[in-house]
Amino acid sequence: MSSAKTKKIVKRPFTIRTKDQKKPKRRIAKIKVKVKAEKPKPDGLVDGLVLAEIGPEDPVRRLPLPSPRKAVSRKPEPPTKLHLGKMTYSFEEGGAEMRDLLGGKGAGLGEMTRIGLPVPPGFTITTEVCRRFFELGRQLPNGLEEEIHRRIVELERKTGKEFGGEVDPLLVSVRSGARVSMPGMMDTVLNLGLNNRTCNALVVLTKNDRFAWDAYRRFVQMFATVVLGMKKEPFEEVLKRYVAKARVASESDLTALAFRNMTSEYKALVRHYTKKDFPEDVFIQLRMAVEAVFNSWNSRRALEYRKHAHYPDWWGTAVNVVTMVFGNMGPDSGTGVAFTRDPSTGQRKLYGEYLQNAQGEDVVSGARTPVKIAELEKQQPKIYKQLHEIADKLEKHYHDMQDIEFTIERAKLYVLQCRSGKRSAAAAIQIAADMVKEKYITREEALMRIEPAAIGALLHVQIDEKHKGAVLVKGLNASPGAAAGIAVFDPDRAVDLKREDKKSILVRPMTTPDDVHGMIAAEGILTSQGGATSHAAVVARGMGKPAVVGAEAMLIDLRARQFTVKGETIKEGDPITIDGTTGTVYKGLLPMAAAKLTSQFEHILKWADEYRRLGVYANADTPEDAKKARDFGAEGIGLCRTEHMFMQQDRLPVVQEMIMAETPDSRRKCLEQLLPMQREDFRGILRAMKGLPVTIRLLDPPLHEFLPNMDDLLVEVTELRLSNKADSSELSSKERLLRRVRQLHEENPMLGLRVCRLGIVFPEIYQMQVRAIMEAATELKKERVDVRPLIMIPGVGTVTEMKALRDLVTAEAERIIKAAGTKVNYQVGTMIEMPRACMVAHRIAEYAEFFSYGTNDLTQLVFGYSRDDAEGSFIPVYLEKKILREDPFQIIDQDGVGEFMRMAMDRGRQTRPDIKIGICGEHGGDPTSVDFCHKLGLDYVSCSPFRVPVARLASAQSVLNERAAEAAGEKKVDQD
Ligand code: PEP
Numbered sequence: 022m023s024s025a026k027t028k029k030i031v032k033r034p035f036t037i038r039t040k041d042q043k044k045p046k047r048r049i050a051k052i053k054v055k056v057k058a059e060k061p062k063p064d065g066l067v068d069g070l071v072l073a074e075i076g077p078e079d080p081v082r083r084l085p086l087p088s089p090r091k092a093v094s095r096k097p098e099p100p101t102k103l104h105l106g107k108m109t110y111s112f113e114e115g116g117a118e119m120r121d122l123l124g125g126k127g128a129g130l131g132e133m134t135r136i137g138l139p140v141p142p143g144f145t146i147t148t149e150v151c152r153r154f155f156e157l158g159r160q161l162p163n164g165l166e167e168e169i170h171r172r173i174v175e176l177e178r179k180t181g182k183e184f185g186g187e188v189d190p191l192l193v194s195v196r197s198g199a200r201v202s203m204p205g206m207m208d209t210v211l212n213l214g215l216n217n218r219t220c221n222a223l224v225v226l227t228k229n230d231r232f233a234w235d236a237y238r239r240f241v242q243m244f245a246t247v248v249l250g251m252k253k254e255p256f257e258e259v260l261k262r263y264v265a266k267a268r269v270a271s272e273s274d275l276t277a278l279a280f281r282n283m284t285s286e287y288k289a290l291v292r293h294y295t296k297k298d299f300p301e302d303v304f305i306q307l308r309m310a311v312e313a314v315f316n317s318w319n320s321r322r323a324l325e326y327r328k329h330a331h332y333p334d335w336w337g338t339a340v341n342v343v344t345m346v347f348g349n350m351g352p353d354s355g356t357g358v359a360f361t362r363d364p365s366t367g368q369r370k371l372y373g374e375y376l377q378n379a380q381g382e383d384v385v386s387g388a389r390t391p392v393k394i395a396e397l398e399k400q401q402p403k404i405y406k407q408l409h410e411i412a413d414k415l416e417k418h419y420h421d422m423q424d425i426e427f428t429i430e431r432a433k434l435y436v437l438q439c440r441s442g443k444r445s446a447a448a449a450i451q452i453a454a455d456m457v458k459e460k461y462i463t464r465e466e467a468l469m470r471i472e473p474a475a476i477g478a479l480l481h482v483q484i485d486e487k488h489k490g491a492v493l494v495k496g497l498n499a500s501p502g503a504a505a506g507i508a509v510f511d512p513d514r515a516v517d518l519k520r521e522d523k524k525s526i527l528v529r530p531m532t533t534p535d536d537v538h539g540m541i542a543a544e545g546i547l548t549s550q551g552g553a554t555s556h557a558a559v560v561a562r563g564m565g566k567p568a569v570v571g572a573e574a575m576l577i578d579l580r581a582r583q584f585t586v587k588g589e590t591i592k593e594g595d596p597i598t599i600d601g602t603t604g605t606v607y608k609g610l611l612p613m614a615a616a617k618l619t620s621q622f623e624h625i626l627k628w629a630d631e632y633r634r635l636g637v638y639a640n641a642d643t644p645e646d647a648k649k650a651r652d653f654g655a656e657g658i659g660l661c662r663t664e665h666m667f668m669q670q671d672r673l674p675v676v677q678e679m680i681m682a683e684t685p686d687s688r689r690k691c692l693e694q695l696l697p698m699q700r701e702d703f704r705g706i707l708r709a710m711k712g713l714p715v716t717i718r719l720l721d722p723p724l725h726e727f728l729p730n731m732d733d734l735l736v737e738v739t740e741l742r743l744s745n746k747a748d749s750s751e752l753s754s755k756e757r758l759l760r761r762v763r764q765l766h767e768e769n770p771m772l773g774l775r776v777c778r779l780g781i782v783f784p785e786i787y788q789m790q791v792r793a794i795m796e797a798a799t800e801l802k803k804e805r806v807d808v809r810p811l812i813m814i815p816g817v818g819t820v821t822e823m824k825a826l827r828d829l830v831t832a833e834a835e836r837i838i839k840a841a842g843t844k845v846n847y848q849v850g851t852m853i854e855m856p857r858a859c860m861v862a863h864r865i866a867e868y869a870e871f872f873s874y875g876t877n878d879l880t881q882l883v884f885g886y887s888r889d890d891a892e893g894s895f896i897p898v899y900l901e902k903k904i905l906r907e908d909p910f911q912i913i914d915q916d917g918v919g920e921f922m923r924m925a926m927d928r929g930r931q932t933r934p935d936i937k938i939g940i941c942g943e944h945g946g947d948p949t950s951v952d953f954c955h956k957l958g959l960d961y962v963s964c965s966p967f968r969v970p971v972a973r974l975a976s977a978q979s980v981l982n983e984r985a986a987e988a989a990g991e992k993k994v995d996q997d
């Protein structure tokens with residue numbers, strides 16, 4: 022048979038259905054095609070090659086088209102345009118700026134075509150069409166099929182191939198592509214356009230029957246599973262049977278005949294399961310594939326992914342129809358993925374994987390293991406060089422690291438996709454800093470390239486990415502970083518182990534101040550209850566200790582010292598690993614990778630400081646934390662929780678004695694013992710933060726938190742009473758303790774005797790604390806240390822509370838200053854965490870020199886949600902049912918809590934225009950909330966030391982976004 026190329030005119034009928042025509046019209050297209058090979062005989066063997074038998078069920082183009090599947094309409098918002106206009110764009114017409122219309126993939130293919138890269142010809146159906154498709158109850162809009170037909174004719178002209186042709190058939194891939202990458206979430210169909218006739222043509226054309234039949238059976242399987250919704254198992258069964266029968270190692274060793282027979286069996290499976298024949302008409306195949314890709318926008322996994330990533334459902338996906346190129350046409354063919362820089366380190370080198378003689382799905386399915394891209398340099402040096410040049414060109418063009426998909430078909434390179442490459446936080450920083458140096462991007466662009474939330478993880482030890490363990494359970498990612506150790510269920514045990522230099526993870530249903538010594542000793546904390554502002558979460562974050570909280574699937578048995586999850590029991594002493602960045606708990610000890618603070622990271626943060634307007638402070642309770650915060654760039658302490666100083670093991674007995682005291686005098690005696698300890702704490706913190714403001718909050722939590730649990734105590738007392746060995750002094754002291762615990766017991770401790778109410782009821786406690794602060798300050802002042810204490814009163818709700826406690830604080834502070842004979846500047850202010858305080862903020866500001874929003878309590882009280890229970894109880898359901906868009910304990914609720922904040926700020930500034938206003942709730946380190954605080958006009962945010970860099974970057978981004986919006990606004994005015 023001759024394979025000489027000739028050109029001939031082919032007349033081909035096709036159908037067009039316009040808006041006003043019910044019946045499709047038949048047209049004749051005259052197209053020029055290159056004839057590379059002779060048409061095969063209807064059946065039998067040609068040159069010894071395996072061909073299909075063409076029967077009556079193999080029409081070239083069967084008409085009319087069957088009516089599309091009916092389904093319920095899912096109206097996307099916002100509504101699409103009334104008239105769609107142009108529904109398809111050839112790659113030559115597309116470009117990077119059309120991402121919303123053409124999706125990321127379509128826009129990228131257009132842009133690459135525009136800059137002259139080797140992209141196979143194709144076209145994109147717009148996202149607007151997808152939206153209309155759903156509006157119409159999953160039906161393609163009028164006129165689309167006509168436009169698709171015209172585009173196919175265009176492709177036929179460009180490639181010289183014919184769609185459904187029996188000489189040189191055009192095969193296409195049909196690929197999804199939303200405006201942002203949603204890897205693997207939507208559908209793709211490859212090798213579309215194959216039927217018995219075109220397969221025969223391919224056999225003859227390529228002289229490679231094995232290749233053609235392999236492509237065909239892959240197509241039938243893909244079409245059946247993706248478009249017809251069949252399961253993949255029956256196909257895999259057939260494949261396994263063929264591999265076993267042929268006694269070969271894998272499918273890549275099967276013969277053409279085997280693939281041909283498999284194709285027939287696959288089609289029989291389709292007939293059996295769908296009660297319909299496999300569609301042989303290539304236009305029907307194409308239309309069904311387009312519908313399937315649109316439908317995949319609302320597949321369960323795509324919906325889940327969008328929910329998680331907070332992408333709106335109304336965006337829709339584009340569909341790309343791309344001329345197929347084959348990487349499985351022999352040893353000079355192949356397929357691969359390349360990154361222009363190393364995505365995990367950011368190092369500037371071509372990084373990626375390549376598989377010789379393969380299609381992309383072989384890589385994805387894991388059927389064959391790809392080799393490093395460097396292998397390609399050895400196998401096809403010219404192609405490797407060309408790929409390198411393309412990578413450079415794309416980086417220069419996009420000014421960003423690119424992820425490139427490529428295929429080599431018989432020693433010709435094609436680029437099938439390029440997009441901004443996903444990268445680790447470390448790589449993001451390295452790449453941004455390098456690209457500024459290389460003059461690819463400006464500092465502003467570099468700052469906008471880094472995800473603030475992601476960099477938090479860099480400051481903590483992480484699980485070595487190369488090692489994945491068996492997941493035990495998932496909880497809330499309460500405090501980032503990873504830790505491994507043996508499970509312990511008792512804080513004292515964690516302390517003992519620490520003494521033996523052994524690492525532990527403290528596992529508790531929830532933690533209380535009683536557990537703090539164990540939390541300090543353990544490497545990480547795991548609880549089965551509580552949310553992001555639970556005691557465990559707040560304390561762990563403050564300590565920079567990894568924590569997973571609220572892992573509710575865990576059943577903890579404290580007496581047996583074990584927990585059970587999914588039938589698996591972890592006993593005390595068993596090794597576990599927690600990842601507080603993701604909220605995952607693993608079995609065993611996983612290896613860790615140390616946190617790296619590179620010089621690039623420092624650079625980026627310094628640039629951020631040049632732009633941001635918000636101050637960034639830290640919440641720190643110890644000199645060590647204060648130092649850490651300063652190292653991370655904190656400009657002050659926004660919240661020093663003094664109760665954490667009371668919780669240290671050696672102080673707790675004195676604190677308990679103080680609480681047990683029946684009279685102010687006996688209470689004062691205990692406080693005298695605590696005074697030097699508190700003074701030392703404040704000396705340490707004020708010294709570590711010299712020259713910077715330190716906001717110290719007076720005692721806040723309900724006193725019972727420092728006492729043993731009432732139920733446990735009752736059990737102990739009962740056991741002591743019943744036992745003959747009872748030592749009467751022990752019994753009476755426990756009984757006394759129980760009496761006090763009962764007295765202090767409250768049904769609603771969060772709304773009880775806590776915050777500033779403690780200072781009103783027990784003024785001697787606050788007096789001692791003020792004395793400790795001011796004595797520490799005056800002593801340091803004498804040592805010429807620049808100290809700037811701010812004394813903060815928690816939870817004020819009425820002006821009278823504020824006034825009374827301000828008087829108490831200033832009287833005590835002035836007394837100390839006078840006694841010391843040294844002047845110390847200090848301020849007195851309050852936390853704004855009661856809704857009532859927001860209403861009367863103008864009156865409170867008469868006595869307060871600063872405000873700090875306690876958004877944990879403010880959220881609790883504005884919503885009426887218990888901060889200790891909500892996240893472990895109904896909030897997950899609320900998120901699932903979209904009653905809440907975000908967890909308000911993690912991201913500020915701008916409409917409710919935010920409005921209270923605005924009111925307090927406006928009213929406070931009416932009275933005292935220069936009043937300093939900040940935030941110290943857990944939201945202070947959350948990037949979205951930081952942006953809100955910037956927009957609101959606060960002076961600073963305060964967060965745990967490890968989130969200080971996150972807040973520095975996020976607040977710089979707020980300024981840059983604001984500038985970009987202003988610039989866009991200005992431009993708009995000009996245009997008008
Ligand atoms: C708050 O309520 O936001 C706050 C910072 O105080 P705490 O979490 O200690 O109650």
Ligand code: MG
Pocket residue numbers: 854875877878
């Ligand atoms: Mg509070």
